[in-house]
Amino acid sequence: MPVAPLAFVATADGRAAIVGEHLEVVGPGEDLVQRAADLEQAGDVRWVWWSGRVDATALVAAGIPVTRCWDVAEAHRLLVGGWEASPQVAWAAAHRLDRAGLPAPTRGDLFDFHTTDSSSAPMALGSPGGYLDPDAGTATWHPDDATLVAWARAALACAQAQESALAAVGPRSVAAAHSESAAAFLCLELARDGLPVDRATAERLIADAAGPRPDGDADLRRIRADRDRRVLSHTPGRESTDLRSPVQVKELLASVGVVVPNTRKWVLEPFRDAHPVVGALLEWRRAERIATTYGYPWLDTHVGPDDRLRGEWTACDGAAGRMTAQNGLHNLPTSLRPAVAAHPGHVFVRADLGQIEPRVLAAVSGDEAFAAATRADDLYAPVAAALGVDRPVAKIAVLAAMYGQRSGAAGEALKDLERTYPVAMGYLDAAYAAGLRREPLRTFGGRLIRLDTVLADVAAEDAAASDAARGRFARNAVIQGSAAELFKAWAATVRATTRDLGAQIVLCLHDELLVHVPEENADETKARLERALTDSARRWTGSTQVRFVADASVIRRWSEAKD
DNA sequence: ACACTCACGTA
DNA sequence: CGTACGTGAGTGTA
CATH class of the missing domain: 1.20.1060 (Taq DNA Polymerase; Chain T, domain 4)
Structure with a gap:
């Protein structure tokens, strides 16, 4: 059953357009939000926007539970790497136009403004051979109705071109764009809802x-x-x-x-x-x-009168693609965590992914022996047995292999690891080598890891140190970034499958989810959260060879011990 | 005013 | 046992 793509675009001056194959509406934002709510309710819609942050804020404010979307900016970040993702840049990349030919904005700069004929017609918004109007979509842009509709059509065309490009990258990239887009929408909801605080x-x-x-x-x-x-x-x-x-x-x-x-x-x-x-x-x-x-x-600044701690969230950083959050949401000292408490009538369902990075390594490398080890609750137990060492030694060896050890300790076990899991270790070595050569890599979901731009300033005077740093970055990024993709797929699934229980994701912390839910629905939410991991891991890996485990519990305060 | 370093919290 | 991020204070430069 095909899902109809519908573009939803909004301007800073409060107007919006919805455009699809058989639909074209343009007008005041509040009217369009209502229309979008109806269309979402009817189902079978995938919303397309240049970016959720610009176009979908009114939908988020209205509480519309968008289930499917395509965020052009997030798809672009997957495809091209880095963080820059304006509509103009994304359009050019999707249509393979030379990045160097991008026209400069005219209205963002006073000098340009004075030297530009403001009555000149806008550049074509959606012609396949040309670039987008550099002013389109900016905060000071005031398009007429026809131009706004064209802007929406351009978003649809851009999304379609991105989908083709991503499909060519690999078998998981279109799905990755879907879950990255959902994560970006979730980020807006996280910023809206905040983290409950006592x-x-x-x-x-x-x-x-x-x-x-x-x-x-x-x-x-x-x-x-x-x-x-x-x-x-x-x-x-x-x-x-x-x-x-x-x-x-x-x-x-x-x-x-x-x-x-x-x-x-x-x-x-x-x-x-x-x-x-x-x-x-x-x-x-x-x-x-x-x-x-x-x-x-x-x-006083970040906790609102409703006792919710709020900050801005982003779906991916510019390196490997992990989520980021502001105002201390991602680095709250553990000593303050007792203050993160469910509100009256509610509890938290807390869950984190156990041993996520070695399990991800098993998946992305396709190492069958290492995958077999993931079927244990404790992955390090079978690894220790295979290596003939104690568990702590096995753990250090695996972590050393993934992150790059420089001081002794795990030397012998590391050699055994290479012998026992040659595919997994070979994958890590290949990533390290690509880093040395400054060759870009892709995560499992297809996010481009760029090595031409990062680490330019680190130890620049020491070529060998700089090379090694790039190697470690590359080796880490393919694991960390792939783990981030699985995490976001899981989070998006949890969001979609627990909404009817009144559940609200209130914190995403790299491998940990905190869900705020009415207490009578806690056990069901926990069960669905675990189910969501099984489902999203199967979809993500395309098999059941690699097992992922979640440690989930129902708690009232974030600080409470797991059980 | 802005960019940098140092320091430290989280995963 | 590496990588990534955000924050605040001090310091130096433009």
Whole structure:
């Protein structure tokens, strides 16, 4: 049963168009949103937009549960790699037009504006031989109805060209574009819905670490000075040291005989017993981190009156394709996680993918012996048995193979690993070698990993170090990026299959999902989440040879132990 | 004003 | 045991 593609495009001035084979509507955004809701309800629609962030915000705000979409920007990021993905760039790539010939925007720059005849007709929006109008789709663009309809038709044409191009890349790339597009829509919902927070607990945890909520600037300075004094009291005569300046801290430490190349935590840790100021400084850093990054200003700025922590989300980064999030959603210290709590009448279903990266390696490399190991709940157990070593040794050897070890330890086991799983290890070696040669790679789902642009500045003066860094990046990216694809396919499936239970995905953390759900539906949500993994893994790998496992539990606070 | 380094949190 | 990301403070440059 074919799914009819329907373009939905919106302008910054509040108008929109819906265009399909047998449909053409243009008008005020709110009318079009209603129309889209009806069409979505009727089913069998795949929405096409240049990017969800630009075109679909009104649909997200209206709570329309889009199930299928094609995000031209996300498809372009798969196809070409990197992060740049304007409609103009995506159009040119999909039609194999020379990137260097892209016309420059005229309205974004005052000088251009003065030298441009503003009455000139817009460039053709959708002619196969030409580029898109560089101003189309920008925030200051005001198209007439006919132009907006043409813009929507161009999106449809672009999506179709991308689909052909992706189909030529590999057997999984069109499906990957579908799930990347769904993930991008999910990102808008994540930003809209936020992460449920127990504000009282958050306040208490911040107070425990950083002191009570300051009452004005003077109080803030006093609390800060008190915190500083607990370190500086250990070094009489140096009370004026600025603890926030690494250079001054280094001097302070040197004055008590602690001579270090830098003042990082893991460098200072061994010197805890050398002088009491070291421990005091490390404690100060922890408190200062909470006070500055995750303190009261953070709480006040990013947690709304509805007790939801909000930030912007992106479906992929510019390197391997993992999701990113702002405002601390992806790096909230574990000490603050008790503050992430389900709201009344609700619970969280939390699940993470166990040993995701070695399992992904088995899938992407097609190593049958390694795939056999994934059928165990604990992958390292059969690997240890095959290598004739203890589990911890097997684990270190596998991780060393995937991430590139430079210091000894796993040497012998690593050789056995090469012998036992030559296909998997060969895949990693090939990725490393491609990195050295600056040859682009593709993830399992077809995302292009570019090596011509990344790492240009890292150790640029040392060619060998730079090569090795590129090799490690390449080897890591094909695994990390492929894992990200499976994760997003899983997340999109969970979103689609648990919506009727009132479930809401509220956090995606690389291999972990947090779903907020009415408590009476918790067990069913958990079951569907596990089922979703089986289904999406089978679709993604195209077989059942590689097993993926989810560790799922029903909890009230994020900090609660797994069970 | 902006870019950079340092430091550190997460996976 | 590597890679990636986002954040904030200090520092140096334009």
